[in-house]
Amino acid sequence: MEYNFREIEEKWRAQWKADKQYKVETPAGANAKPKFYVLDMFPYPSGAGLHVGHPLGYIASDIYSRYKRLKGFNVLHPMGFDSFGLPAEQYAIETGQHPAVTTEKNIATFKSQLDKIGFCYDWDREVRTSEPGYYKWTQWLFLQLFNSYFCNTQKKARPIADLVKKYETSGSKNFTAAQWNAYTKKEQEDILMKRRLAYSAYGEVNWCEALGTVLANDEVVNGVSERGGFPVVKKKMKQWYLRITAYADRLLEGLEKVAFSESMKEMQRNWIGKSEGAEVSFAVKDAACNINVYTTRPDTIFGVDFLVLAPEHELVQKITTVAQKGKVEDYLTYVKSRSDRERMAEVKQVTGCFTGAYAVHPFSGKPIPVWIAEYVLAGYGTGAIMAVPCGDQRDYLFAKHFNIPVTNIIGEEYNGSEANPTKDAVLQQSDFLDGLKMKDAIGVAINKIEEAGIGKRKVNFRMRDAGFSRQRYWGEPFPIVWEDDVAIALDESELPLTLPHVDAYGPGPEGEGPLANIKDWVEVKGRLKEQEFVDLTPDPSPKERGTMQPDRYGYMNSSVEEWKNTIRFAKENRKDPTLEEDIIWQRLRNRQVEGCKFRRQHPVAGYIPDFICLEKKLIVEVDGAYHNAAEQVKFDIAREKWLAEYGYVMVRITNEEINNNVAASIEKIKTALRNQPDFIVENELSAPLLGRGVGGEVKRETSTMPGYAGSSWYFLRYMDPHNDQTFCDRHASNYWNQVDVYVGGTEHAVGHLLYSRMWTKVMYDLNLIGFDEPFKKLVNQGMIQGSSRFVYRVKGTNTFVSGNLKGDYETDELHVDVNIVDGVELDIDSFKKWKTEFATAEFILENGRYICGVETEKMSKRYYNTVDPVVLTDKYGADTFRMYEMFLGPVEQSKPWDTKGIEGVHRFLRKLWRLFFDEMKGRVWNTDAATDAELKVLHKTIKKIESDTENFSFNTAVSAFMIAVNELFDLKCHKKEILEKVLILLTPYAPHIAEELWQQLGNEGSILNAVYPVAEEKYLVETSKEYPISVNGKLRTTISMDVNALQPEVEQIVLENDIIQKWLEGKSPKKIIFVKGKMVNVVV
RNA sequence: GCCCAGGUGGCGGAAUUGGUAGACGCAGCAGACUCAAAAUCUGCCAUUCGCAAGGAUGUGCUGGUUCGAUUCCAGUCCUGGGCACCA
Structure with missing residues (x-):
């Protein structure tokens, strides 16, 4: 009987489906099994389909889910699609095909590919963000954000109605209750908008006049549009934002209670960027205004040589002198043409412009020139800095470039040729701070600043509010209408506001999204x-x-x-x-x-x-x-x-x-x-829409929500995917609770993960769910890179020379499809068929073979280095494929794909099969009692597989399986008692073959529901240990000794050893280091 | 420029808290079985000196700590991922 994986896998997939093995229920009663929630990061269904890089994380989470199931948990392991997004829309612009159509097609491809790998998804729980039944609730949650504000006393989200009530009865810092009540509806709404968690405000976008559209950062290359190369400028546009900054502190605190990797937490902390410092006010000479700067180093206040404003700063126009007007205007035009990406990439180029104005140093009274420069950003702090060239390298370069004299406040610590950002220097030329260590001076300076009434202590965050609107079509429409410039929320009953059909995907007249072109839709009817x-x-x-x-x-x-x-x-x-x-x-x-x-x-x-x-x-x-x-x-x-x-x-x-x-x-x-x-x-x-708002013209919001809208809460929808009364029933969210293990790439470290953490906190505050962190543990998965293959065409001919001989010719290097290369050897017949131009190709071979060149690159269609998992599952089966993906290396590491190695894993499964059935003899397994040696192999394996699986160390687990099978083969062990336990261990990794053999052994019920075996220490006890013996740290020999041997005994044995005697050269040892169970080192 | 991760044989990788570097697999070489092939099995396989026994070197690079460092520390180079020039 042969290992016929094709038949076996098909059979069991059908059987499991018929038995509804993957159906997940939310139990109603209290005596339910413990739950476990394993989630993969939401995939975007791209047109290219899956390549072998995608399933890496899915296989890991699938193994873990199946493992937890065997351990007695009720496991939720769902899959769905983040199906709104730019690529489908770009494709629509190019081909005219509706995104809904192409998305549907792409999802179908994805699902059929996924199914061949044998995942345990309950497809009845699939969600898609682009379906009205789903985005109804995205819109609904948006309305919760819109209708909430962050209460600074309670540090949590509360209904905006509470704030209104407060304003009506007791007013606020800025107005009395009477004033509030006298405000027009619009005035009131404008005030409320400044508090809403989802709010509308003006923001800068990349505007491309020629395309008439707004571009994403990565669509802008060198200041021009990627498509067409047209100029791109900054333009102010009304945008929606989420007030994530209100949650900055809680997002930081929350990191303490989640199991993310330290590096992941570090990235989030850096992104949030909490800093403590002071805001200091500088009066402007000959102008009735002050420039507020934010600084984390108030101790350096006497080293200030100039101030720098962000070019977008509101005071720029006011303080620029007549003489400098022209230059400033030119500079502002230049800055407007610079994309954020560019400003980032070119750091060495110093640009700026003097405004002609001078500020007055608040302590010394010294005049300080005020400059504008693009390295200062409007959105951070106050949009203005005090520049201290001797302590900040960027300020230093700026001062040198524009010949601004540098004041040295740290004496010899400053060498005159670069800034020294130390906090340990002793201050000089600093008036009341003289003689203080900088670290200690910070507090002193802030106190003095506050005393003098020229500023105050301030905590600042680097994070900014999250832009929430896109001038695009393929996203969730905002459940908002504008009436005389006042945003009015649709009523819950009017959701979902479905995406209307459009015929073209071009931008609206003012650069709005395509929806602006549908007059009937924008101008609310009825x-x-x-x-x-x-x-x-x-x-x-x-x-x-x-x-x-x-x-x-x-x-x-x-x-x-x-x-x-x-x-x-x-x-x-x-x-x-x-x-x-x-x-x-x-x-x-x-x-x-x-x-x-x-x-x-x-x-x-x-x-x-x-x-x-x-x-x-x-x-x-x-x-x-x-x-x-x-x-x-x-x-x-x-x-x-x-x-x-x-x-x-x-x-x-x-x-x-x-x-x-x-x-x-x-x-x-x-x-x-x-x-x-x-x-x-x-x-x-x-x-x-009846009589709401202020009674003017009513128009719909025409931008749509960004990708992270739907993906910020999808993990909740899986718990209760078909509910049309609420986004997720409270009973379901209480039971399934947090995601226990979340698997995905580090590319989402600061985007998606922060947004969904914020949404979760808002939902928690509004008592919609009972927990305020979405993901308990995060497992990062590395990327699989492509391994490209090259052929070398002799210049001007159709002759290809084998890789190692290419030095003798002048050649062009061409990518060749990795699927027609066996390892590094080109399949010449397939190559001739691959492209018509190669049909008549000639070859210069080495030893009768054509050897290709190899390079590691990103896996991408354009390098011909993508490998379709279906090709592999067809050839080797899902079990082999799953194990091989895991065998490649640690999940969290990036590594290149090489199809060649899959044979080894396939051989292992066949070898496992031969423990049960022989091609000639048929059944070889028996029911004899196991020996100690066999039990030792089994229990060693149980222990290893269990701990490796718990630790997501799947590559070493696969090795352990191989070792176990090799050892059982050496022991000629074909005993059911041993083998069936091994099968249970194998189930999470290779479920099909495990189930088949389980049934062949005559077991009742599916192995998917078996009980995980327990490793018993009594089988693992060792009596002797092969100790490595070193002399002066260099290994010289090994000696087998009793594991319980103690130092004196060991010393004696070691010193009597011939080899050690030889290395001692008659000298007596200075010291003998003995670590029980580890090693012995003789120091001479 | 900033943040994060990673550099170990021809290749993917292994090495519990600092304690025998290279498990397991791929590729390669030699052999067995076979008319032959496939499949399977056995042996070798870091570099280098040596017939061998055995020795020297070796975990990106330069130093340091230690009886002992792939592991810890400092610096440095390279590769990958992210970014909003964050004062």
């Missing part, structure tokens, strides 16, 4: 004018309304209050359907009829119909007996007429009809649907 209000106040439903005021529950609404009531009714109705309504709903939901989407109790045009299909403008009403009452008939007629004005058709079905014949009722709906034309743009038809 807004009712006052004269259209109709006064009909019938009872909305036959049900009791309890505490509601009878005069307020009209179907027709005109005020915010009444609108909210409508929404409330709708929700209530939805929760509590009549029997007949429910029968119909079960037949209509999920597009069962004519593929049309129905909603129930969904407000439209001021009413709450029982069921509505927006795309067909069809309403279905289920009528109870009360509809026969004269009053009600009058109302029904009026309502029908009103809705008809909006193009709605109504189908009425009585309870009786439904109870007699459901099918006939559905048929009635079907017929009505067929008679209606399609109305495609759903948003236009959804509930009208």
Whole structure:
């Protein structure tokens, strides 16, 4: 019986699927199994599909998940897609294909590739950020951020309504309650906007006039656009931001309680960049203004030789002298053309411009020139610095470049040719700080500054608020409308605000996103004018309304209050359907009829119909007996007429009809649907926006959210992926709680990880979830690099010379597809077929073979060095592939891919198979009792595999499996008692072969649910130890001694040894170092 | 420029807290089985001197600490990842 991996793997994958082995349930009761949540970083489904680099982390997390399952945990290990993003949109711009279409296709490819590797995902829990059912909740969470502020006393997020209440009753530092109440709506909103956690403000973007669009940093190369090479300038534009800076301190503190690598924490700390220092005010000579600078080194205040403002600083225009005006303008134009990336890359080039103005030193009164320079950024600190050239290298270079005299305040510590940033020097020429060590002077200086009233102690953060809008199409639309420049949130009931269809993906007229081009969408439709209000106040439903005021529950609404009531009714109705309504709903939901989407109790045009299909403008009403009452008939007629004005058709079905014949009722709906034309743009038809805001023009926000919107909270959605009542049920989030192990690359160290940590903290503050750190432990995964192969074409010919002979010719180096190279040997036939130009190629061989050149590069299609995992799973099977990926090296390290080595792992699995079955003899396994030697091998292996798996040291675990199989082979051990335990250990790594052999051994039930074996120390006891013996630290021999031997005994044995005698050359040892169980070193 | 990580045979890598450097696998070489191939098995395989026994050198480089350093410290070079020139 052979190891037929193709048959085995296919069989078990089908079986596991049929048995729903990967189905994950959230237990309802309290006596549930302990949970374990393993998550991979959200993949973006790129068009190129998976290459062997991608699954590295997925395999690692899959092994860990399966291991935890064997250890008795209820494991959640989901997968889904971060499916909004720029590449799909770029592709749409190039090809005209809708991103939704290409994304769908890409995901299908990804999933089919993933499935061949045998992951234990519960695909029923898959989420995709670009689906309305998902982004409804991204929008909803955005609204929570929008409707919250950071309370500085409680250090947490609170509803903005609380702040409003406070302003209304007791005002604030800047205004009284009376003043607040007298402000216009717009004035109030402007004040609130400065506190909201999601807020809108002006920010600078990379603007490319020629393309009429905003560009990302990496689309700008050398100050021009990557596409087309057009000039790019800075432009102010209204943007959305998340107030992540409010959480800076808590993000820092939170690092203490998570298991991230120290380097990862360090990166986050550096990014947040908390610094303590002082803000100092410098008066400007001949101008009625002050320049505030932020400094971490107030001790150097007497070494200030000039001030530097960021070119964008608001005082620049005010203080520039007439004489310098021209130069400053020129410099500002230059700075505007510089991208952030460029400013970063070219540090050696010093640029700047004198403003002509002088500031006054607050202590010495000395005049200090004020410059502007691009090395000072507007967004950090106060956007102005005091330059101390003798202590700061950048300031020093600036001073030298512009010939500004340098004041030395640290005496001999400054050598005149470079700055010395020490804190240990003793200060000189520093007035009241003279003679103090700089470190100690910091506090003294701050106190003096505060005393003199010229500044104050200040904590600063390097981190800035996170830009949250993109002038793009393929992202979540903001649930925001603008009314006279005031941002108004949509109501929860209006979510999701779906992304409308567009025909072109070009930018809007002012560089806004493509959505700005859809006039019908931007200009919100259906807004009712006052004269259209109709006064009909019938009872909305036959049900009791309890505490509601009878005069307020009209179907027709005109005020915010009444609108909210409508929404409330709708929700209530939805929760509590009549029997007949429910029968119909079960037949209509999920597009069962004519593929049309129905909603129930969904407000439209001021009413709450029982069921509505927006795309067909069809309403279905289920009528109870009360509809026969004269009053009600009058109302029904009026309502029908009103809705008809909006193009709605109504189908009425009585309870009786439904109870007699459901099918006939559905048929009635079907017929009505067929008679209606399609109305495609759903948003236009959804509930009208009624009388909110300030009463002006209403326009939708046209930018969309960035990639990290959907990925900041996705780990919660997996816990409860289909819930349409809330983003994640509290019971589910309480049970699954934090992600226990999060696997992903370091490239997300500061972006995604900080954002999702912030969102989690906000959700925690608002009591939406019960924990404030999303990821308990982080495992970083390295990248797999490509190993490129080259062929050498003799210049001007179609002849290729083998790698080692290329020195004799003048050649061109060409990338060749690694898939047609075996190791380094080119498959010449495949090469000829690869490209038509090579069909007639000639070859100069060495020893009859063509040897390719090798280089390690990024794995990318353009280098022809990508390897499709499916090619390998087809050839060797998923089990081999999984183990080989792990065998390559530590997960967290980057390493080049080399397909060649996979043979070794495949051989190992075949060898394992031969412990059970022989090609000739058939079954060789038996039920004999195991020997001590065999038990030792087994228990040594259990111990090693368990600890390696716990530590994510999968490469050494694979080695340990190989060693175990080799040793069992040497022992000729074919015993079930031993082998079945090894199979359980192997299950996380190679589940298919483990399951097959498990069944062959006659075991009941799937091995996926087996119990992990326990290593017993009694089998591992050693009696003797081969000690290495060194003389003067150099190994000279080894001697086998009893493990319990003590120093005197050991010394005697060692000194009697011939080899050691020889090396002692008759001298007596000075000292003998003996470490029990380790080594012996004789010092002469 | 700043932050983080990593440099060990021909290759991927191993080495518990400082204690036998090179486990395991690939590639290579030699051999067994075979008409042959595949598959499988056995042996060798850091460099260097030596017939051998054995010796010397060796974990990017230069130093240091230590009886002993791939491991700890200082400096330096190179490679990869990230970035918002962060005062």
